[in-house]
Amino acid sequence: MPLASHAADLPAQAHAPSPGRDFSRHRIVPARYPARTAGTVFAGLVIAAILHSVLSNPRWGWDVFAEWFLAEPVLVGLGRTLLLTAFGSVLGFLFGTLLALARVSGSPLLSGLAWGYVWLFRSIPLIVLLLILNNLGYLYDTVWLGVPFTGITLASWQTTQLITPFLAAVLGLTLNASAFSCEIVRGGILAVDQGQHEAAAALGLPRRRQVTRIVLPQAMRTILPTAFNEVISIAKGTSQVYILALPELFYTIQVIYRRNLEVIPLLMVATVWYLVILSVLSFVQRHVERYYARGALRNPPPSLIGTLLERWRGAGAPARSAVPAVPAPAVFSARSVLPVRNGGEIRITGVSKSFGTLKVLDEVGLTLRPGSVTAIIGQSGSGKSTLLRAINHLERVDAGFIAIDGELIGYRQDGDTLYELKEKDILARRVDVGMVFQSFNLFPHLTVIENLVEAPIAVRGLPRAQALAEARELLARVGLADKADAFPRQLSGGQQQRVAIARALALRPKVVLFDEPTSALDPELVGEVLDVIKELARSGTTLVIVTHEIGFAREVADQVVFMEGGRILEQGPPSRVLAAPDHPRTREFLAKVL
Incomplete structure (x- = not known):
């Protein structure tokens, strides 16, 4: 039956327009979600219970925590931890990037060498690697710089004098981090669409420019989340250099609580400082990821740092007069673009x-x-x-x-x-x-x-x-x-x-x-x-x-x-x-x- 005949059979009031109604005076009752409310109450109770347990128990020793949190020995140890983290992260990722490029190279021998390095240093625990480096003088009396297999030596050092505990810690963190960062960077490179490689090659861009300008910036979207996880692991891994008696944060805390026997309050000092380091790195990660995510979203949300920088630049820049926009011609004229x-x-x-x-x-x-x-x-x-x-x-x-x-x-x-x-x-x-x-x-x-x-x-x-x-x-x-x-x-x-x-x-x-x-x-x-x-x-x-x-x-x-x-x-x-x-x-x- 036609749709028109169905409409004709309806009663008059069914298809007559309803009179307008004013809803402005009505009270709106929002939808209720009992499960969501129960979850909120449960979470609130858990948080309250934890805070009460921590703050009301005198054995946590918050007065001792306050005494040592900003103490000079702790801050010196913290500074050494940050320095080791910076050296291990920067050198580890620089070397890891070179290893990643070697792994994707067309040379089977070079790729195999890079794979062997990654296999070896991912297998050795960091604490074992630190001990080997600290005792390197047992294997080699001197470290020299020269031309291999010729006997030509440009410079030479006593190994025990050159490899100090600090240098052993930096080398250990770098060697360990580079093996893991190599795979992080390689994964990012492999994630870049093949069409991007071909487009860069079709434009005649040199290989180095293809890598630095096209491939790596896009690979950073994949690299960054796991890379910052690795940096955080390096920051926490610095605690293992205590085996070298190097007074970084954790070793300093150990020395202090062995003297005053206030173990828990001093461990809380270390814990809170590690939380601070993690929070700062997480903040930096968020904004670095936003930078490399340019072009990934049609309408990206505003960045806090970007907004502040724009305001700062705007405050210091002279006012510019408005220039009327000139509509762009919509017709393409090939002969008038460039000398043909x-x-x-x-x-x-x-x-x-x-x-x-x-x-x-x-x-x-x-x-x-x-x-x-x-x-x-x-x-x-x-x-x-x-x-x-x-x-x-x-x-x-x-x-x-x-x-x-x-x-x-x-x-x-x-x-x-x-x-x-x-x-x-x-x-x-x-x-x-x-x-x-x-x-x-x-x-x-x-x-x-x-x-x-x-x-x-x-x-x-x-x-x-x-x-x-x-x-x-x-x-x-x-x-x-x-x-x-x-x-x-x-x-x-x-x-x-x-x-x-x-x-x-x-x-x-x-x-x-x-x-x-x-x-x-x-x-x-x-x-x-x-x-x-x-x-x-x-x-x-x-x-x-x-x-x-x-x-x-x-x-x-x-x-x-x-x-x-x-x-x-x-x-x-x-x-x-x-x-x-x-x-x-x-x-x-x-x-x-x-």
């Missing part, structure tokens, strides 16, 4: 690539003229994205060659001999090949403007002021001038993809590769990205676009390439390949997608 470089010629000759037994590219040959726009189409798994990544040498091919303007990708030619390039040389050549990824791969811990200027400064060597000016011009041309200081997570998918395109263009490449630039977007956002690519197609830069947008390929591309099973089955102008294809498999594919 001529597009490069891409020549692909006999390229093959396999993953295990699966052959993804099979004797692919293709020539793309300078300034052309090529759309590569085909079903998923046909080798389109692998071919695109091979052009940028993100995938090393098994056979064949790829050249841009006659310069081989991944090799240096010397007469009739080809020499495979080292990673740093490959990174340098990638500067001419921009890459826009399917999933954007923006650096989430950097703002939009920082994403754009990172590579021009590090790779092209542009002054920061010039790089910023060009980046702002690019953002204005893609309609995102007002998003320069936003983090990627605060942008929509279409905005992120436009930033990714601007980032690729910031290096002024000869060739720009697009790996399905609209597949990760909602249908409503596809248009704004395609409009940017259409305008870019008029700039003279060589574009290669892997896409499923057949209508877009028909409108923009100079030629269309159809791939199937790692082979190119058909190529030619859109008017022929898309309207009257020669190959039956092309006709079958288009019949399904059009």
